[in-house]
Amino acid sequence: MKEIKEYSLLIMSLCIIVFFTECKSNSSPGEIVFIENGKIKLGFEKETGKFISFSDVGHSYEFIERNMVKGLPWEVNFHSSSAGSESSSGIFPTKFSFSKSNELTLNLEWEGFEGMKELKVKAEVSLDPDKALSYWSIKAEGIKGNLIKSIDFPRIQGIKNLGDEELAIPTWMGSLVKNPRESLAASNAKVKRWSWSYPGSLSMQLIALYNPNLTGFYASCNDSLSFAKDFAVTLDTLNTLEYKMINYPTFDSTLTSYHSSYKAIIGSFKGDWITAAELYREWGTKQKWCDNSRLKNELSPSWLDSTALWIWNRGKSDNVLTPAVELKQKLGLPVNVFWHWWHHCSYDDYFPEYFPPREGRKSFKNAVKSAQEEGVRCIVYMNSIQWGDSSGSWKTEGAQPYSVKDINGKMRSHAYNIFTGNSLTNMCMATEFWKNKYSSLCDSAVNVYQTNGVYMDQACLSRMCFDKSHGHKIGGGNYWVENFGNLTQQIRATVSDKTQPILAGEGSGENWIPYLDAFLTLPVSRERYAGVTNTETIPFFQAVYHEYALTYGSYSSLVTPPYDELWPKEYAPKETEQLLDADFNKQFLMEQARAFVWGMQPTIANYHSFLNSERAEEINYLLDIAKLRYQALKYLLYGEFCRSPQIDYPEEEIKISKLSIYAGRKGKSVTTFNKKVSLLYSGTWKAKDNSVGIALASISDDTLPVHFSINSEDYKLSDKGKIYIRTTNGKELLGSYSNGLINVEISLQPKGICIVEIVPSV
Known part of the structure; x- marks a missing residue:
């Protein structure tokens, strides 16, 4: 009977899409209920509860094209496990009511759903008494017997074109998209949509769409517990945007209700992405991740703060540690190493079969010790979530049951290695199996091989897992970040303090500030992997969290990329790590200049001593940056981001190279x-x-x-x-x-x- 109840209302993958097709499009003022605080004014249609008016009172601007609002400010999406293609059906409420708790708070309720008589959807929208912000929360009752895939709330349709628009998104470091509607319209996708996951590709919970000379739309969330959610914008055929925050309840048919533990925030502002960052910073820096910041609380070893320059080289120690020692002697300041391809297995292939090191245990340990005696420390690469499902250890250690499963029970696998085609599979962070496995790897790296820490690739990502055997809540929740914290605690309890080890991670994210010592923020070199588009990198994350999170890293290089000696020989280029054309030298300078003024620890990829003569001007520029930054750590490491003064910036057209960080991309060149x-x-x-x-x-x-x-x-x-x-x-x-x-x-x-x-x- 339970399964009949669960699926009789749902045909295959059923999505409740709630809207009113017969509602009047030209409502008079008497048909709208408003709340207003003197800064913003929100209006909901009395007949249906549609959100049809959002006004910036101070700038006399209406954000919403009322005629384009076809649906309610929420959407509940149910899931069916039945096999077959997906289909959807509209289920409509027959009753809507509202009330005001006070002049700043509106309560909305929808009920009377045909075939789901117990279902009620309630929303509360309140205005900040002092700011141009509103706070939105939702509750769905009477859902027992159904599996909720997601709840989209708030869902704001009909957002007008502000003209000269910019869209700021904290995609790890931060992205600024000029004319976002034009970019969306040019997409080949059937649905013109962008979406970003949090925690994960979004390092913070906000997006900002604005015209710096007019006003801006600010969308955020005040979730301090790291629950899974997505932020999305969609362009319709009439050039209006829809914004929505996609919430992921626990995937459990026994739940009787869902109530978000956080509130969405919708507001307006006048300014640019820096203004939006300042607005978010008021909330973000008061959260527990900043209270527990390793940088702010001086929990990281002092050598990390004192690092003047990172070298990001790959391969055996003579290609990594030896040039680092030489450069340290030339610079006269601390140089440390970010080390890839030291491991036994080929890269992006048979992880986590890292040990013994490819050059042999004795050679590796001697090289690490010698470099440390010269003042050069090293952190070694180990992916934080991936296991190669073609590796021998995948079967012998029985890894498959502990991998992440999607909503259909399938593993999350992807072939990053284009040469072998072997895939890597995501392991579930919430399982003791994976935490024990990874902490044992760190034990070997630090305690046995005496490195100075581990770079945890793909650390600042999260996955929703639907495997009931793992002991965590299914689907949505906040178990991923919580368990990452448990993993780092386990690692630090396992490894010795002798070499003063650190844990660094790929990307950046407010959720990981208490757990990682350093964040690799590579978008400073965005053009090298994405080419030239209408998207620019901005230091969005640093603008909010600079004094709480140490950032470093760059693809910035003066030579062609390397090729892993363990990859197939037939794809290997004739030469690797040869000088790039001098036409690209200014690209290198630009990347280093950005990193310097954005408060990052400078990094050079694929450094070799011949560059001191062949690219002397560029190397000296980098060394001067390292020296000057070292004199000004109170600003560039510990300082708070501020808006820069208006300065006339001259421009010049330069050559930009887009080239994979790995050479030999099956014949593809720069x-x-x-x-x-x-x-x-x-x-x-x-x-x-x-x-x-x-x-x-x-x-x-x-x-x-x-x-x-x-x-x-x-x-x-x-x-x-x-x-x-x-x-x-x-x-x-x-x-x-x-x-x-x-x-x-x-x-x-x-x-x-x-x-x-x-x-x-x-």
Whole structure:
């Protein structure tokens, strides 16, 4: 009887799509119920509960094209396990009611669903008393006997074109899309839609769509417990956007109701992505992930903070540690190593068969010890979730039962290795089997082979798992991040402190701030893997969490990529790690300039000593950045992100190379783009002592005059103080300021870097 009840209402994969096809499209003001706080005004249709009005009161702007709103502000999607193709059917409520708890809070209720008489959907929408923000929560009752795949809420349709739009998304580091509707319209997909997962590809819970000269649409969430959800935007045929947050309840037919433990946030703002970051930062930095930040609480070993430069090389120790020691001697500051392809198995193939190291146990240990004696530390690559299902250990260790299963009970596998075609399969973070396996690998890497830590590839991702045997909630929930935290705790309890090991991870994410010591943020080199598009990398994550999370990394390289010696010989290129064409040198400079002014630890990929002569100008630029940054850690490591002053940025068209990080992509060579880029980069940081540092980096071949003016009150400084300039040659006084007006006028030498310091009087 239970199964009959569960599926009799659902044909195959049934999705409840709730909308009213006969509703009037031109409602008069008397047919709308409003709530308003003097900053924003929200309106719902009295007859149906459709969300048909969202006004920015201060800027007299209406975000929603009322005629384009066809559905309710929510959608419940049920799942059927019946075999066959998916189909959907509309189930309509016959009754809608509303009430006001107070002048800022509206309660909405839908009921009377044909065939599902117990179902009730309730929503509460309240306005912030002081800000242009609203808070949305939802509850679905009477759902027992049904499997909920997702609940889309809030669902906001008919978002007008703001004109000159920009869309800011915190995709790990951050992306800024110019003219997003144009990009969506150009997609070949049947449904013109973008979606991003959290926790995972979204490092924070927000997106911002805005015209910097008009107003902006702000969509966020205040989930402090890391529940699985997606954020999505869809373009319809009439060029209006739909935004929705997709919530994932536990996949359990015995549940009688679902009530989100967090609230969605919808608001408006005037400004740009930095304004949105500042708005989010007010909430984000008050959460437990910042309270427990390893950087902020000085829980990471001091050598990590003191790292002046990372080398990201691959292969055996003579191709990795030896050049690092040489560069450390040349730089005169700490250089450390981010080490791939040290392991026994070929890359992206037979993970986690990492041991013994491919060059042999004795050689590896001796090389690590020798490098450490020279002051060079190394962290080694080990993927945090993948097991090669073609490997011998997959069968001998019985890994399959502990892998992630999707909603249909299938494993999540993907062939990253295009040469062998062998796939890697996701392991479930919530299983003791995988936590024990991975912590034992870290035990070997640190305790046996004496490395200085582990780089946990694919760390800042999460998966929903539907395997009931794993002991976690099925489907949606927050078990992934919780268990990642348990894994890192287990690792740290297992490994010795002798080598002062760290745990670094791929990407960035607010949820992982208490668990990882460093975050690899590679979008600083986005063009190398994505080419030139209308999407630009922005330091969105750093703008919110810089002083709580250490970021490093770059694909920035001056040579062609390597090829794993364990991959098939027939695909190996004739030469690897040879000089890239000098036309791409400015791309390298641009990447290093970005990383410098965005407060990241600098990194060079595939470094070799011959670059000191063959690409002397570029290597010296990198070394100067490392030296200057080292003098200014109070800004560039521990400082808070601030908006930079308005500066005239000259531009130049340069050559851009798009090339896989691995050579030999079955005959594919460098793809070349032309891109107009800035010749001057800036980043502004406020130190704990209340001084402000403005980092400037030129990639121009000419001297650049730099002039800007700022008001001290914009940075909460006293109205008088001194202005200094810091270069690799030291620090000197430029002048002083008074009456709150700060004027700076300097000349940057070709490819010059500096930090302008504003030191207020006490």
